[in-house]
Amino acid sequence: MRKSFKIFTFLVVIAAMTFLSRSALKQKSYYIMNILMSNGKTTHYAPDISHLLESVHSDTFSAKTILRQGNGILFVETTDRMEPPSLVLCAIESAARVYPDRPVVFFMKGLGDIMTEEDENITRERFPALSSFQNIYFFPLRLNKLFNNTPLMDWFEEVNPKKERYWTHVSSDACRFALMWKYGGIYMDSDVISIRPIPYDHFLAAEHSSSTSSSVYGLSPFHNLTWLFMEDFAQNYRGDLWGHQGPKLFTRIVVKLCGLPEFNTIHDLMCANIPYLHPYRFYPISYGSWKKYFEVWENFPTFNNSYALHLWNYMNSEGKTMVPGSNTLAEHLYQKQCPTTYDYILKKNI
Ligand SMILES: *[C@@H]1O[C@H](CO)[C@@H](O)[C@H](O)[C@H]1NC(C)=O
Ligand SMILES: *[C@@H]1O[C@H](CO)[C@@H](O)[C@H](O)[C@H]1NC(C)=O
Ligand SMILES: *[C@@H]1O[C@H](CO)[C@@H](O)[C@H](O)[C@H]1NC(C)=O
Numbered sequence: 001m002r003k004s005f006k007i008f009t010f011l012v013v014i015a016a017m018t019f020l021s022r023s024a025l026k027q028k029s030y031y032i033m034n035i036l037m038s039n040g041k042t043t044h045y046a047p048d049i050s051h052l053l054e055s056v057h058s059d060t061f062s063a064k065t066i067l068r069q070g071n072g073i074l075f076v077e078t079t080d081r082m083e084p085p086s087l088v089l090c091a092i093e094s095a096a097r098v099y100p101d102r103p104v105v106f107f108m109k110g111l112g113d114i115m116t117e118e119d120e121n122i123t124r125e126r127f128p129a130l131s132s133f134q135n136i137y138f139f140p141l142r143l144n145k146l147f148n149n150t151p152l153m154d155w156f157e158e159v160n161p162k163k164e165r166y167w168t169h170v171s172s173d174a175c176r177f178a179l180m181w182k183y184g185g186i187y188m189d190s191d192v193i194s195i196r197p198i199p200y201d202h203f204l205a206a207e208h209s210s211s212t213s214s215s216v217y218g219l220s221p222f223h224n225l226t227w228l229f230m231e232d233f234a235q236n237y238r239g240d241l242w243g244h245q246g247p248k249l250f251t252r253i254v255v256k257l258c259g260l261p262e263f264n265t266i267h268d269l270m271c272a273n274i275p276y277l278h279p280y281r282f283y284p285i286s287y288g289s290w291k292k293y294f295e296v297w298e299n300f301p302t303f304n305n306s307y308a309l310h311l312w313n314y315m316n317s318e319g320k321t322m323v324p325g326s327n328t329l330a331e332h333l334y335q336k337q338c339p340t341t342y343d344y345i346l347k348k349n350i
Contacts, residue, residue, distance in 0.1 A: 061116050063139040063183065066103050070184035070221045071201070073104045076141065077190070078171045080110040082126075086322060086345050087311060088190040089129045090338035094308075096133040097337070098194040104136045107179065111140040129344035143171065146178045151230040155237055164239045169314075173214065173245040177230045184221030191313035192216055192282065193337050198307045204250065205277040208286055210260060212250035215310050216282050225272065228253055266305060280305045287312050293330045294320045300332050309333065 066072070073095045077084070084092075096104045114120055123138045124131040147153045152174050161167045176187045186198065192215060200218060207213040219226055232253060238244040254260065258271040269276045284303055285292050290312035303309065311330070322330040324346050334342040 061114070061120065063105060063107070063137075066137050066139075067105060067183040067185065071102050072183055072185035073099055073102055074176070074179050074183065074185055074187045075104070075106045075190050076172055076175050076179065076187075077106065077108040077110070078141065078175055079168055082108065082110045084127070084190070086334075086341060087313065089127070089341040089344070090322075090334055091188065091190045091192050091194070092130060092136060093133065093338040093341045094194040095188065096130070096136050098197055098308075100135060102135065102185075104133070105183075106136070106138050107141040107175070108138060109141045109143075111138060114139055129341045132340065141175065143175070146175060146182070150178050150181055151227070151234045152178055155234045159237075159239070166239060166242055169242065170239055170245055173249070174233060176214070177226055177233060180217075180219055181222060181226045181230065184219060184223065186218040187216065188308070189215040189310065189313075191311045192308050193311065193333055194308045195303055195337055196307055198281075200275050200277075202274040203277055204254065204271060204274065205282055206261070206263065206279045207247055207283055208279050209263060210251075211247050212254045212276075213282060213310075214246040214250050216308060217250075219274075225253070225274075278305075281307050282310050284309065287315055290315045291320070293333075294322075294326075294328050296327050297329055300329060 075088075075092055075095075077088075092104060092106055111123065114123060120137060124136070127138070130136050143156060147156045156174070161171070164170060180187055188194075198216075198218065201220060202223070203218050205213045205216055207215075229249060232249055233245050236244070236249075236252075241248075251260075254271055254276070258276075261269040261271055261276050263269065263278050266278055266280060268278050268281070279286070284301065284306050293309075293311050322328070322334050322345070324331065324342070331342075334345075
């Protein structure tokens with residue numbers, strides 16, 4: 001009787017072990033075997049194991065666990081750059097403030113592996129302007145892993161980054177689709193300053209009347225629309241055409257699904273059963289007027305009809321930045337939406 005119970009318990013242990021992650025197994029299986037070998041009191045096995053399972057579960061620290069609710073705010077850096085410009089810091093801080101209950105994740109190609117909460121804490125310290133925000137996370141961006149099991153993998157294996165004219169843009173376009181597929185949530189370009197929560201989980205946005213935005217959009221994980229985006233990316237790839245995989249891809253799909261919705265009022269429309277947001281929500285200042293962000297205004301606009309502001313960094317070839325004391329719209333926005341970054345700039349003079 002006692003022997004058969006011991007065998008039964010052993011089988012339960014084996015079953016439990018198969019649920020443990022591989023890295024956790026290394027540490028924990030030794031411990032489990034020790035209990036099994038040395039402890040004759042079989043009745044104590046079960047509680048021990050359930051406790052182990054719980055602790056192993058909370059040990060697992062990865063983008064997948066942090067983003068498991070599908071409600072993250074996702075930012076991406078596809079170069080090896082590890083010193084984000086102040087606008088990137090401001091974009092991330094403003095998102096962390098506007099969405100305090102949601103994880104804000106910055107995926108960076110230049111980051112080493114992060115396996116534990118301690119790794120994450122150490123990494124946070126590398127970004128002092130952001131380190132006080134417990135809902136900001138940094139995770140490494142590994143393209144081959146990210147594109148695995150998506151329509152982008154074949155494209156990625158064929159393409160030669162060194163020969164691509166717009167590799168930074170094109171790889172960033174591809175990453176946002178694959179990240180949306182695997183994690184869901186809201187994707188934002190790192191030149192988008194959040195000002196109030198977007199009240200939708202699923203949405204696309206218009207950049208202007210005839211173009212859909214690729215800079216901000218939201219979808220749940222494994223959404224079929226994301227699959228359509230990735231298929232279009234791989235099938236119609238033109239690395240030599242700027243924006244072909246970005247706004248133009250979004251526009252192609254929207255045109256295919258619902259024609260090009262026409263805004264006659266300030267209200268949002270619907271496309272393929274999801275909200276299609278008015279250009280004012282993110283682009284109250286259109287790309288032709290991007291310099292207005294770096295100008296002094298008599299009265300600052302309230303942006304009451306906007307959720308976030310796209311600062312059109314790609315138009316900014318002259319490298320304009322927020323200058324403390326300049327009294328520009330950009331300074332006003334930093335002071336209001338990312339005050340910690342603003343203070344950090346004042347102190348460090350970055
Ligand atoms: C990480 O930092 C948080 C906040 O400071 C702290 O509560 C937590 O204990 C730290 N975790 C580790 C493993 O160092
Ligand atoms: C996605 O799936 C939903 C529900 O299954 C369906 O109603 C919708 O038409 C699909 N959309 C696309 C773009 O295939
Ligand atoms: C914008 O919103 C603020 C506060 O919600 C309000 O005080 C202000 O009157 C609004 N401005 C406009 C132009 O609607």
